[in-house]
Amino acid sequence: MNLTPRELLANMFAAAVNAAQPEHCIPRFLPEPPRGRTLVIGAGKASAAMARALERHWPGELQGLVVTRYGYAVPCERIEIVEAAHPVPDAAGREAAGRLLEFVRGLTEDDLVICLVSGGGSALLPLPGEGITLEDKQAINRTLLKSGATISEMNCVRRHLSAIKGGRLAAACHPARVVNLLISDVPGDDPIDIASGPTVADPTTCADALEIVRRYGIDLPEGARRLLESGASETVKPGDGRLAGVSTHLVATPQLALKAAAKVAALEGVTPVLLGDGIEGEARDVGKVMAGIALQVAKHRQPVPPPCVLLSGGETTVTVRGKGRGGRNVEFLLSLAVALDGAPGIHAVAGDTDGVDGLDEIAGAFVTPDTLERAWARGIRPRDSLDDNDGHGFFEALGDSLVTGPTLTNVNDFRAILIT
Structure with a gap:
């Protein structure tokens, strides 16, 4: 030695770290350009670097919007990079999440959405469910981080208190084709746990989230508890027709x-x-x-x-x-x-x-x-x-x-x- x-x-x-750099792992997973528009969306600590790699290797026109952690932005020409807070979310992340949902509305079957997701995306997309404030989300996130809950358990709670996670962002893209390019930061590499799965189906339920809250003695704000108990915040489930055009690829893993x-x-x-x-x-x-x-x-x-x-x-x-x-x-x-x-x-x-x-x-x-x-x-x-x-x-x-x-x-x- x-x-x-x-x-x-x-x-x-x-x-x-170098093995998981987007420039090395993104190009071989790029899909064929569509007949219609190509939109790029994404969230996570690696999403800006992923966007830059995609831009460098994409053969046609595209436009996009990606949110990453403060200090993690890189220059892109056609994809807008927005920065927000992690691990405790802030108003910039909430605004970016709302913009992403609007960005993908009104697409057609001829359009393509490439979704770039990596770890950290959950905190960077803090769009609260009905009856929940950003301050509620911040408090819940701080409590979860100190609770001893696993990342899978934390993300289950986050998905069911969100207006964008748990497949909701992919559902908003329908009927366009969605190609997910994911960098995994979670044990088992389950896509639903990478950034709380904004563009994949979620088999877990509000009841599961409530059980996790009970297990770790998490004190939820009243609006959040009411939302879970009502079942009104259920996520997009496997077999939902709005996700029929979604394909998912793990481009880098632990x-x-x-x-x-x-x-x-x-x-x-x-x-x-x-x-x-x-x-x-x-x-x-x-x-x-x-x-x-x-x-x-x-x-x-x-x-x-x-x-x-x-x-x-x-x-x-x-x-x-x-x-x-x-x-x-x-x-x-x-x-x-x-x-x-x-x-x-x-x-x-x-x-x-x-x-x-x-x-x-x-x-x-x-x-x-x-x-x-x-x-x-x-x-x-x-x-x-x-x-x-x-x-x-x-x-x-x-x-x-x-x-x-x-x-x-x-x-x-x-x-x-x-x-x-």
């Missing part, structure tokens, strides 16, 4: 990113072990489990001998009970470091491939064998930081944060544990 452990881990993270990182490791003589691209659960619990696997490999050289790297993806959760800022990747890493307890020869990186872990403009962090020792030398107690959900503060103090800036893509979290 010619690189230092930190260099190799950083290179693997960069390769994972598994693709893991394979790209694995190639980087192999070229350095390090054996990659892919543990899965859909790992969920409380971040601190996943950290403990991963530490146990790493220690098994280091001590018993099983299931593969070092040097090797354990690669995984997915989306863990953080139930925020302390005063820290959360962040599922840094919480995972802090829990991992505590469980490893300074074991020699084990380094790790974890980060969100969109460049933002939780609410902070920090992708993630690095762990080294002396992480705990350096923390104690600065008067920082690792277990106290973990109890306070303060992973970001912990790794910032050590100078071990992973900062990338906007990556213009999003295939969920990337984790690598290097055992030398």
Whole structure:
């Protein structure tokens, strides 16, 4: 191995992000131009970069409207890029969602709508259902993010409180043909969970959403609860004729990113072990489990001998009970470091491939064998930081944060544990 452990881990993270760049994955999925108009719509952290890639490779006329996160816009000539807030929605997102619905009305069977959707699109399309305000949506979103609910559960609630998600945007495009090009950031790559599925059918119900609310003790505003209990906010279901002309393609996935990182490791003589691209659960619990696997490999050289790297993806959760800022990747890493307890020869990186872990403009962090020792030398107690959900503060103090800036893509979290 010619690189230092930190260099190799950083290179693997960069390769994972690069594999999901729209310029590399959009062109081969473009449909044939229609007899009528071509409209481009979309939402998500990668949607602006997806729009630029589409523009560069589209052979005919087109016009479009896409909404992305603040700071994630890129220049486009024919597609308008609007920026809005994520993960807590704002008025700019609400206005953009309303404009998207109007943009696709009045189409014909000869027209084509290309929908560019990636992770983050749910917060970027906060068009409230009847009787719900934007302030209600913001409060609900904050509560969901801290509840410990899975991304699938959160999106089920969001869909049924929305006027655009759960297939409603696709229904508005009828009778035009709709081609969905999706970059997945969710475990299992289910299209209904990518940005809460604005252009795909939804098999879940208002009753399902209410059960999730009950399960996690979420205090809904009265208008939101009334909407769910009435069933008036039911989403567009499979078999609905308005979605007959919809086709869906996954253009980039977490598994693709893991394979790209694995190639980087192999070229350095390090054996990659892919543990899965859909790992969920409380971040601190996943950290403990991963530490146990790493220690098994280091001590018993099983299931593969070092040097090797354990690669995984997915989306863990953080139930925020302390005063820290959360962040599922840094919480995972802090829990991992505590469980490893300074074991020699084990380094790790974890980060969100969109460049933002939780609410902070920090992708993630690095762990080294002396992480705990350096923390104690600065008067920082690792277990106290973990109890306070303060992973970001912990790794910032050590100078071990992973900062990338906007990556213009999003295939969920990337984790690598290097055992030398």
